[in-house]
Amino acid sequence: MEEKELERLLKGIRGDPKVKKAIERLDAGYGTYKDVNTIALQTGKRIADEMAIAYDEAALVRYLEAGHGIIAMSAEAAQTNLNAAAKIGIKPMTTKTPSYKIAQTVAKISAVEPEVIPTMCENILPSFMLEMVDDITKYNADFQKDSGLHPIIRRTWSGMYGSHDTRHTDNCEQMAGEWEYGDEPPETYYRHEGCRCTVEYFPNKYAEGQITALAKYEVARNGELGAKEETLERRLADAQRRKKLDRKLGL
Numbered sequence: 001m002e003e004k005e006l007e008r009l010l011k012g013i014r015g016d017p018k019v020k021k022a023i024e025r026l027d028a029g030y031g032t033y034k035d036v037n038t039i040a041l042q043t044g045k046r047i048a049d050e051m052a053i054a055y056d057e058a059a060l061v062r063y064l065e066a067g068h069g070i071i072a073m074s075a076e077a078a079q080t081n082l083n084a085a086a087k088i089g090i091k092p093m094t095t096k097t098p099s100y101k102i103a104q105t106v107a108k109i110s111a112v113e114p115e116v117i118p119t120m121c122e123n124i125l126p127s128f129m130l131e132m133v134d135d136i137t138k139y140n141a142d143f144q145k146d147s148g149l150h151p152i153i154r155r156t157w158s159g160m161y162g163s164h165d166t167r168h169t170d171n172c173e174q175m176a177g178e179w180e181y182g183d184e185p186p187e188t189y190y191r192h193e194g195c196r197c198t199v200e201y202f203p204n205k206y207a208e209g210q211i212t213a214l215a216k217y218e219v220a221r222n223g224e225l226g227a228k229e230e231t232l233e234r235r236l237a238d239a240q241r242r243k244k245l246d247r248k249l250g251l
């Protein structure tokens with residue numbers, strides 16, 4: 001039963017058109033953290049939709065753990081692409097399942113009145129998934145900075161959308177910017193409830209240009225997206241098929 005639920009969730013996420021496109025870009029070698037943020041956002045929305053149908057605390061924990069697995073695999077692909085574009089021979093790093101943060105978030109949701117739960121999930125789960133990306137971003141940036149490199153951090157304002165509280169938009173707009181990692185203000189990683197701003201990372205200030213050039217080259221050469229042996233698409237499909245999602249994706 002549990003495995004069936006997870007399988008359905010993962011199938012739904014992978015079938016989402018925005019996620020599909022992001023996975024294609026990551027597999028083609030030029031997807032970046034922007035694509036990881038897209039996957040995280042759609043994953044959070046999808047989990048919120050499932051919870052709106054039937055709220056189940058234990059299932060939510062499993063979904064968020066699986067969500068972290070998807071994000072970790074996607075971030076690894078993005079980081080590999082970025083390191084290759086910047087010609088850096090450093091392995092991508094990823095975070096462990098943030099069990100404590102997941103437990104805290106689920107407890108917060110479970111504490112509200114049942115009729116408020118769907119709105120609450122819709123509000124906080126997408127930003128919670130984005131926060132998982134931020135943590136991986138910081139982890140990699142930290143490591144590269146310690147290795148003597150000069151990573152770049154960029155925070156992008158998500159703009160106005162749906163239920164976004166207007167009280168927050170001024171702050172978020174002002175927090176947008178680009179810095180060398182370590183020079184960014186501490187609030188760069190701050191997220192208010194429901195925030196959908198994104199934080200991206202590049203190994204150096206030339207990496208984005210290099211990866212864009214690579215994308216143009218690949219498209220011109222193949223007329224389509226490149227094919228790698230070990231693709232993210234395949235890894236996610238395998239994880240789904242093997243029906244060991246909680247173990248496989250919970251890492």
Ligand SMILES: [Zn+2]
Pocket residue numbers: 158172192195196197
């Ligand atoms: Zn925001």
